[in-house]
Amino acid sequence: MSRELGIGLIGTGFMGKAHAFAYRAALAAFPDIPAPRLEMIADVDEALAAKAAHQYGFAHSTGDWRKLVTDPRIDVVSITTPNTLHKEMTLAAIAAGKHVHCEKPLSPTLADSRLMVEAAEKAGVVTQVGFNYIKNPLLKLARDMVAAGELGEITGFRGIHAEDYMHDPESPYSWRIDPVGGPGVIADLGSHIIGMARFLLGPIAEVSADVRTVITSRPVSRGAKERKDVRVDDVARILVNFARGCGGTIEANWIATGRKMQLGFELTGEKGSLVFSQERLNELQFYKAGADSRTNGYVRIEAGPQHPPYGQFCVAGGHQLGFNDLKTIEMGEFLQAVATRKVAGPDFREAYEIQKVVEAAIASSKTRGWVQVG
Numbered sequence: 001m002s003r004e005l006g007i008g009l010i011g012t013g014f015m016g017k018a019h020a021f022a023y024r025a026a027l028a029a030f031p032d033i034p035a036p037r038l039e040m041i042a043d044v045d046e047a048l049a050a051k052a053a054h055q056y057g058f059a060h061s062t063g064d065w066r067k068l069v070t071d072p073r074i075d076v077v078s079i080t081t082p083n084t085l086h087k088e089m090t091l092a093a094i095a096a097g098k099h100v101h102c103e104k105p106l107s108p109t110l111a112d113s114r115l116m117v118e119a120a121e122k123a124g125v126v127t128q129v130g131f132n133y134i135k136n137p138l139l140k141l142a143r144d145m146v147a148a149g150e151l152g153e154i155t156g157f158r159g160i161h162a163e164d165y166m167h168d169p170e171s172p173y174s175w176r177i178d179p180v181g182g183p184g185v186i187a188d189l190g191s192h193i194i195g196m197a198r199f200l201l202g203p204i205a206e207v208s209a210d211v212r213t214v215i216t217s218r219p220v221s222r223g224a225k226e227r228k229d230v231r232v233d234d235v236a237r238i239l240v241n242f243a244r245g246c247g248g249t250i251e252a253n254w255i256a257t258g259r260k261m262q263l264g265f266e267l268t269g270e271k272g273s274l275v276f277s278q279e280r281l282n283e284l285q286f287y288k289a290g291a292d293s294r295t296n297g298y299v300r301i302e303a304g305p306q307h308p309p310y311g312q313f314c315v316a317g318g319h320q321l322g323f324n325d326l327k328t329i330e331m332g333e334f335l336q337a338v339a340t341r342k343v344a345g346p347d348f349r350e351a352y353e354i355q356k357v358v359e360a361a362i363a364s365s366k367t368r369g370w371v372q373v374g
Contacts, residue, residue, distance in 0.1 A: 003034060003035060004034055005037065005076050005335060005338060005339075006040075006075045006076070007038050007040075007076050008039055008040045008041070008071065008098070009041045009078045010041075010042045010068060010079050010081055011043065011080035012043045012049070012052035012080075013080065015080035016041075016052070016078075017056070018323070019080055020038070020052075020057070021324045021327065022327040022330065022332075023036045023038060024036075025328045026332040029312040029328055029332055030309070030332035030335075033335045034339050036076075037059075038058040038059060039058065039073050040053075040067075040068050040071060041058040041060075041061050041062075042064065042067070043061075044063065045063040046063040047063075049061035066092065069096050070092075074098060075099060076098060076100075076334075076335070076338060077093040077098045077099070077100050077101070078102075079102045080103050081103075082176075082181060083107060083182055084175070084180055086103075086116075087115070090120075094120055094125055095119075095123075098125065099125045100120065100125060100126075100348075101127070101128045101129070101331075102127070102129055102348075104131060104191050105187045105188070105191050105351070105355060106129060106351040106352065108180065108182030109182065110356065113348075113352045113355050117352045120347075126341065126342075127344075127347045128337070128345075129346050129351035130330070131191075131196075131346045132329070133192055133278060135329040135333070136321070137307035137308060137310045137321070138281075138283070139196070139276070140307075140308075141284065141301070142267070142274050143199060143200050145274065149271075150271065151267070151268075151274065152270030152272070153246075153269060153270045154201060154267065155246055156246060157200070157201060157240070157242070157248030157250075157265060158249050158265060159249070159251070160253070161190065161192050161251070161253075161262065161263045162253040162256035162262040163253075163254050163256060163259050164254070164257050164258060164260065166234065167254075167256070169215045170218075170219060171222075172219050172220065172222050172224070173218040173227075173228045173230070176188065177230055178232075179232055182232075183232055183233060184213075184232030184233040184254070185234055185235065185236060185252045185254040186358050186361060188254065189253070189254055189263075190252030190358060191351075191354050191355070192263060193250055193265070194357045195351075197250060198353070199346075201242050201246070202242060203242065203243040204240050204241070204242055204243070205242060205373060206240070206241045206360075206373060207241075207361045207370070208364050209236060209360075209361035209362070209365045210238075210365055211233045211236045211361060211362055212234065212235055212236075213231065213232065213234055214235060215255065216229065217230055218230055234253070234254060234255045235251075236251065236252045236365075237249070237251050238250045238251070238364075262279060263279075264277035270289070271288070272286065272287050272289050274287075281322075281326075282303040282320045283300055283301065283302055283303070284300075285298040285299070285300060285301070286301055287299070302318055303317070303321060304318065309329060353374075356373050356374045360373045
């Protein structure tokens with residue numbers, strides 16, 4: 001196993017900062033991984049990159065991401081830029097022989113995502129995509145419970161990812177709602193809950209969706225009178241049928257006033273059910289059917305060292321993990337995979353499968369009927 005891996009980070013915004021935190025913390029939590037060496041950070045100009053290098057602890061900085069992906073000191077490239085830039089940066093990094101972590105969605109179009117998958121698999125590089133919410137130890141427990149049959153035959157799934165960061169109709173037009181960057185909330189938030197559904201229950205076979213734009217125009221800048229039409233979705237509601245035989249619903253919504261992180265699900269089975277919300281990410285609710293009806297109800301499972309890798313962060317139960325801890329778990333698993341050349345899910349292939357569901361839902365909304373995924 002290599003003792004060190006040189007890290008290159010492209011983008012210094014919200015997700016860039018999360019990646020920097022995670023790389024800095026990964027070795028402390030996972031002492032058997034290669035040591036991440038924070039080699040270089042890139043942003044849109046030299047000044048921003050230099051400021052971020054100082055703040056995040058990177059040895060070098062650049063205003064040209066191309067210098068970063070070709071630098072021989074770098075083994076791993078993290079891409080945290082807007083969606084429209086993912087393909088070019090990823091393909092350049094792969095061509096330079098780098099392992100790549102790319103934030104979701106992989107690219108604006110399914111065709112481009114497929115090119116990225118094929119390039120990575122042909123080159124034999126390790127990839128990962130930023131679906132860090134499923135790195136929660138309690139989500140891994142939930143998947144294990146489903147796989148072990150503790151809930152019996154699964155009968156239904158209700159999933160949602162709702163936030164309100166786009167609910168203000170006067171918030172300005174931005175790259176996030178430019179159709180050049182792909183669809184709207186169904187890709188931005190929907191990909192998380194679709195990925196979570198697949199993580200728990202496996203492939204989604206078919207969908208029937210209602211995907212709609214609610215806020216039809218936005219000002220070109222804060223307070224401007226000039227407005228631009230919005231052509232991406234604000235809300236997506238999807239009926240889904242899983243390949244395993246059960247059905248369910250999935251909602252994505254970025255205008256859900258008052259909601260900051262309603263990412264969660266209710267999963268029902270013949271023997272019991274599980275309920276989870278990212279708003280209380282250290283708790284999993286478990287109902288076991290058949291107990292005394294006078295006292296039976298949901299039991300709160302609280303995250304602790306008995307749920308690996310929680311104990312790598314804290315030896316005491318009830319002290320709780322947070323968003324950046326989940327990102328650290330993600331990066332720890334990614335660096336371990338780079339060292340062992342094993343899949344660090346979700347990889348590019350899994351992100352592509354998630355995007356197939358997104359595209360099928362958009363197609364369904366146009367035809368008003370069921371659409372097969374893939």
